[in-house]
Amino acid sequence: MVAVTQRTREIGLRMEPGVEVTQTVRLVVGDSFLLVASCVEATVTLVRVGLAASLVPARRATRVDPMIALRASQPFPLGH
Numbered sequence: 702m703v704a705v706t707q708r709t710r711e712i713g714l715r716m717e718p719g720v721e722v723t724q725t726v727r728l729v730v731g732d733s734f735l736l737v738a739s740c741v742e743a744t745v746t747l748v749r750v751g752l753a754a755s756l757v758p759a760r761r762a763t764r765v766d767p768m769i770a771l772r773a774s775q776p777f778p779l780g781h
Contacts, residue, residue: 705729 705712715725 712725715728716722
């Protein structure tokens with residue numbers, strides 16, 4: 702998105718006599734909306750990727766045998 706100050710000439714041409722102010726406002730707001738929409742889309746995509754990436758370890762965790770996990774977590778064999 703280009704800042705309004707960088708588009709002064711273009712906006713000046715659009716504001717010539719006979720052009721409604723609403724057209725210029727629509728131009729600036731429309732550009733801002735496109736920027737916001739692309740950020741929202743990128744955020745939604747990142748959330749989806751994050752959720753998908755967390756599903757793999759979550760499914761793997763559900764397949765662990767509890768007895769094997771408990772034996773592996775003991776620092777030394779009991780009774781020895």
